[in-house]
Amino acid sequence: MRGLDPSVDTTGETEGAECPYCGSTDTEREHPKGPSLCRSMHFCNACEQPFEKFE
Structure with a gap:
């Protein structure tokens, strides 16, 4: 059994996904x-770019 990914909480929501454009986690x-x-779909607050996150 694999360990839980720390970027995913118990509801499956991704917190602070890294932006592929600027590297910010303010998303x-x-x-x-x-x-x-x-x-x-996510939105980066730092560079204001939308991006897809693959789970």
């Missing part, structure tokens, strides 16, 4: 579900 989840179950 917010915009939509809990993306085009598939393993993708979600």
Whole structure:
């Protein structure tokens, strides 16, 4: 059994996903579900870019 990922809380919400553009962790989840179950949409507050996070 694998250990829990510290970036995921018990509800499955990703906290502080790293922005692929600037590296900031000041990000917010915009939509809990993306085009598939393993993708979600996030927004970076530092560089103001949207990005997809793969779970």
